[in-house]
Amino acid sequence: MKRRHTPTPQRQLTVLPGGGRPSSPLKQAAVYYVILALAAVLVLLAGYQWLGAQVLARRLQIVAAAPGIMETTLELEGLIIREELVIRSPCTGVILELHPDGERIAAGTELATMLLISRDELAAVLDTGGRGSDNIWDRTKAALRRWFAQEQDQTPAEETIVVTGKIPPWFKEKVTVAGDKPGLLSYYLDGWETLDRGNYHLPEQFNREPAISAAGLFVEEGQPLFKIVNNWQWYFNVVLPLDPGRTVAAQKKVTFTFAFAPVNPVEALLEESRIDSAAGEVRLSYRLDRQLPGFERARWSGARLSFQRQEGIVIPHSALVERENETGVFVNSGGTVRFVPVTVIRRQDGRVMVEGIEAFSMVITRPHLVREGQRLD
Numbered sequence: 001m002k003r004r005h006t007p008t009p010q011r012q013l014t015v016l017p018g019g020g021r022p023s024s025p026l027k028q029a030a031v032y033y034v035i036l037a038l039a040a041v042l043v044l045l046a047g048y049q050w051l052g053a054q055v056l057a058r059r060l061q062i063v064a065a066a067p068g069i070m071e072t073t074l075e076l077e078g079l080i081i082r083e084e085l086v087i088r089s090p091c092t093g094v095i096l097e098l099h100p101d102g103e104r105i106a107a108g109t110e111l112a113t114m115l116l117i118s119r120d121e122l123a124a125v126l127d128t129g130g131r132g133s134d135n136i137w138d139r140t141k142a143a144l145r146r147w148f149a150q151e152q153d154q155t156p157a158e159e160t161i162v163v164t165g166k167i168p169p170w171f172k173e174k175v176t177v178a179g180d181k182p183g184l185l186s187y188y189l190d191g192w193e194t195l196d197r198g199n200y201h202l203p204e205q206f207n208r209e210p211a212i213s214a215a216g217l218f219v220e221e222g223q224p225l226f227k228i229v230n231n232w233q234w235y236f237n238v239v240l241p242l243d244p245g246r247t248v249a250a251q252k253k254v255t256f257t258f259a260f261a262p263v264n265p266v267e268a269l270l271e272e273s274r275i276d277s278a279a280g281e282v283r284l285s286y287r288l289d290r291q292l293p294g295f296e297r298a299r300w301s302g303a304r305l306s307f308q309r310q311e312g313i314v315i316p317h318s319a320l321v322e323r324e325n326e327t328g329v330f331v332n333s334g335g336t337v338r339f340v341p342v343t344v345i346r347r348q349d350g351r352v353m354v355e356g357i358e359a360f361s362m363v364i365t366r367p368h369l370v371r372e373g374q375r376l377d
Contacts, residue, residue, distance in 0.1 A: 011369045023259040040365060061318075061331055061365040062377075065357050068314030071255075074248070074305040078238035080298050083230035084193035085183070090237050091175050094163055098215055101187045102296075105179050108213065109366025112177040112213075112225060115167060122161070122218060125168060146184045161218040177225060184231040186296045187213040189224050197272075200237045200283050202300045219290050231291040235270060236303070242275070248307055249273040254286070255306040261292040265306070310346055312353040319365040320344070320352065329354075330370055337374040 097113040098106065117125075179185070190210040192203060213225050233347065240248060248254070249270070257265045268286035275282050319329045321339070328341040340361070342354040357363070364370055 007348050024029075024058045040046045050101075058161065058368055059366070060332075061316075062320075062362050063316065063365055064360060064362045065313050065315050065329075065331075065354075065361045066150045067311065067319075068351075068353070069309060069311050069313065070346050070351070070353050071306045071309040072348075074240075074244065074307070076305055077300065078304045079195075079202060079300055080234050080295065081195055081197050081199065081235040081237060082193075082296070082356060083233070085181055086189070086193050087111070087177060087179065087226055087228065088377055089114070089221055089223045090177060090226050091116055092119065092221045093175065093219065094226070095120070095213060095215055095217045095219065096167075096174070096212065101185060101226075103180060103185055105185050105228070107179060108181045109179050109238060110176050110322060111179050113217075114173055114175045114177065116173040117171055119220075121164070121171075121219075125171075126200075137140060140192050158251045162214070162216045163218060164216050170199070179228050180364070183228040184291070184296055185226060186229055187226045188297045189213075190299055192299060197235055197237070197285060200239050201309065202283075206299070212374070229296045231296070232289060234288050234295065234355055235271065236286045236288060236301075240282045240284065242277065242280055243281060245284070246275065248305065249282055249284060255309070256257075256286070256288070256296070257304045258292060259302040260294040264292050266290050268293060291319055310353060312355065313357055313359055314351050314353050315342060315357075315363050316349050316365045317347065317352050319363045319367065329357065330364040330367045330372070332364060332376055333356070335369045335376050335377065337364070337372055339372045 093114040093116045099111040252270050256263050268288045271287045273286040328339050330337050342356040344352050346353040
């Protein structure tokens, strides 16, 4: 017999107070805050250690004993002597072309091309405007007011003439000028290229407005055109008082930083020294074996002389400790103060160069605040 299924009546559910898990989110939050607090404590401890080390280092003024240089410097002036070959014009005429200035040239290099023309012919062309031709030269007064006459005659020549424009077609004869030796080409002529190494003072008649050759310049036969400079070797002559002249003369090698090349310090070798006690001066002649920018234009120059140069470990003078007739320093060795004996090599401007200590040792420059064996951490 088939049973009849009777549907079960639906129950109504009731939420009972305190039957769930309301404390679970609170526990999770508490754990989170505990972890956060522990992390903060660790950060504070690390910060305290770091800050404590910084405060200690500042208080004791702990510095690294780094390698350094000590040298004595002196500001002076002197005379530059070079080996300079002056090339003179082989004829009277106008410079048409010039080799670039400041380049090193080989012997036999063609350095200039000149138009062969006399002063009278030039004057006629300038006055007539080229005989009615369209090829007219203009006459201008150069900024430089002086020529150099023959070597034996230093009488100022007539006013400098520079001509521009096209060459009249009836002037065709040209002359080329070549260099007789290799060297640095310079069109800067001060008239004292023949000074020898025995000179120590600037000549009283020194021309401070040197002649400079340029295309279009009219020159007489025998007039200096340019010079070829030995740029591998030159000399710097200085005069110093007995003190510090005698000290400087004892140094065979020094360093100069010239006013015309302030970023190019260069070593120099002492070639000659003369001590004149009666005159109260020391004359020193140095040889330089390196070309500097602009050296071919300088005749009298200021310079900074560096001598008595030494390299070694340099620390502040305040770090030295005198203990039982022994000189030394206190260092931070793994958090413990340790005394290290040293030998003082040189003292200068509140610093000392020492031997006996390793490079980059942590030196305490306020030694009166610590004692040997003291823990610093």
